[in-house]
Amino acid sequence: MKQTISKPARERLIQLARLLEHIENDSRQFITSSEIQNLTGWSSYTIRRDISHLKTECSTKAGYDIVLLKNAIGAELGITEGVKKCCIVGLGKLGSALIDFDFGKSYKIVAGFDSSVNRTEILTAPFPLYPTGQMQNVIKQEGIELAILAVPGKVAQDVATKLAGFGIKGIVNYTSAILSVGEDAIVENISLIDALQKIASLHAKN
Amino acid sequence: MKQTISKPARERLIQLARLLEHIENDSRQFITSSEIQNLTGWSSYTIRRDISHLKTECSTKAGYDIVLLKNAIGAELGITEGVKKCCIVGLGKLGSALIDFDFGKSYKIVAGFDSSVNRTEILTAPFPLYPTGQMQNVIKQEGIELAILAVPGKVAQDVATKLAGFGIKGIVNYTSAILSVGEDAIVENISLIDALQKIASLHAKN
Numbered sequence: 317m318k319q320t321i322s323k324p325a326r327e328r329l330i331q332l333a334r335l336l337e338h339i340e341n342d343s344r345q346f347i348t349s350s351e352i353q354n355l356t357g358w359s360s361y362t363i364r365r366d367i368s369h370l371k372t373e374c375s376t377k378a379g380y381d382i383v384l385l386k387n388a389i390g391a392e393l394g395i396t397e398g399v400k401k402c403c404i405v406g407l408g409k410l411g412s413a414l415i416d417f418d419f420g421k422s423y424k425i426v427a428g429f430d431s432s433v434n435r436t437e438i439l440t441a442p443f444p445l446y447p448t449g450q451m452q453n454v455i456k457q458e459g460i461e462l463a464i465l466a467v468p469g470k471v472a473q474d475v476a477t478k479l480a481g482f483g484i485k486g487i488v489n490y491t492s493a494i495l496s497v498g499e500d501a502i503v504e505n506i507s508l509i510d511a512l513q514k515i516a517s518l519h520a521k522n
Numbered sequence: 523m524k525q526t527i528s529k530p531a532r533e534r535l536i537q538l539a540r541l542l543e544h545i546e547n548d549s550r551q552f553i554t555s556s557e558i559q560n561l562t563g564w565s566s567y568t569i570r571r572d573i574s575h576l577k578t579e580c581s582t583k584a585g586y587d588i589v590l591l592k593n594a595i596g597a598e599l600g601i602t603e604g605v606k607k608c609c610i611v612g613l614g615k616l617g618s619a620l621i622d623f624d625f626g627k628s629y630k631i632v633a634g635f636d637s638s639v640n641r642t643e644i645l646t647a648p649f650p651l652y653p654t655g656q657m658q659n660v661i662k663q664e665g666i667e668l669a670i671l672a673v674p675g676k677v678a679q680d681v682a683t684k685l686a687g688f689g690i691k692g693i694v695n696y697t698s699a700i701l702s703v704g705e706d707a708i709v710e711n712i713s714l715i716d717a718l719q720k721i722a723s724l725h726a727k728n
Contacts, residue, residue, distance in 0.1 A: 422718070422719075496561055497563065504717040510540070511710040512710075516628070
């Protein structure tokens with residue numbers, strides 16, 4: 317059943333869960349599909365179809381129960397189970413800009429790495445910073461599962477291969493390199509250029 | 523015909539075009555689907571199917587002709603037509619980390635904006651920086667089409683609505699806000715949390 321949710325629907329549900337988390341704090345109980353449409357721009361048909369993939373009875377006459385819906389998305393996509401430990405690899409301008417980023421409840425940065433000892437000594441962070449040589453030990457000792465990769469593009473594949481070898485299960489790739497890491501790790505690309513290209517290609521289509 | 527390319531296939535083709543651009547510089551003429559498989563991790567079946575969407579005769583016994591394939595992707599997705607002007611909105615840690623980013627041949631940053639005049643005066647950039655109040659004028663005068671949004675999450679929707687009103691056609695959203703900007707502008711989300719969630723949900727599925 318889980319296999320039948322398409323990638324775009326999965327991405328919308330992940331965003332919807334984040335939206336519901338914001339709204340939950342406003343102490344409201346329900347939200348309708350047209351309210352979600354106003355907040356996201358997705359059609360209410362799309363929203364209802366996405367939610368129909370979930371195993372939940374969160375739909376009432378007053379709309380969807382916000383907490384039930386959020387929990388159902390988490391359960392279906394398996395994204396609520398405990399805190400996952402992450403590290404930042406590469407502490408240049410971009411990597412160090414992520415040091416103070418708010419990672420929410422589900423993810424915790426427990427280490428940063430850079431090939432320059434100078435860099436790891438100069439920067440301050442709420443978690444320890446190490447030279448790259450200590451990656452293997454720290455990842456194993458801390459049980460780090462996810463890595464945020466912000467090294468220069470030309471060394472990205474080498475570092476990614478090492479990270480996968482050290483047991484990292486997922487890499488968020490901020491570099492311009494296209495990474496191949498075998499089947500044990502998952503790569504999610506965060507590419508500014510690709511985002512610009514997607515916008516350009518969608519405009520060209522219209 | 524263009525409508526039939528699925529979103530995941532479109533994203534792979536965009537990445538493939540970027541990969542081919544790198545390889546083109548190595549003065550090779552051909553690449554096979556299994557070489558692409560090794561470089562990307564996508565199955566060669568998927569690669570051949572994606573490429574079959576293109577109107578091109580780039581396939582030979584020696585593999586795909588790299589330049590023809592790259593141009594065919596550009597033509598199909600409409601991403602090769604001239605240089606598009608962009609601006610960075612919000613020059614905090616993340617926005618200012620993007621100032622020196624290599625935007626390649628198709629995109630050019632021509633302006634940066636921040637609500638703090640202090641910030642726009644302290645930072646140095648290869649393009650002019652303006653206080654937010656000048657956004658409308660600069661966007662119109664320069665003919666800026668795309669905006670990279672890196673403002674604090676709580677003002678993101680307001681700023682996005684303004685940008686769409688000023689004629690911006692596409693927004694790359696680095697904020698944690700989920701934006702709704704009507705049908706005239708396209709939003710591409712670059713969310714670190716969403717990327718982590720996608721990895722977690724894909725691991726949960728297996």
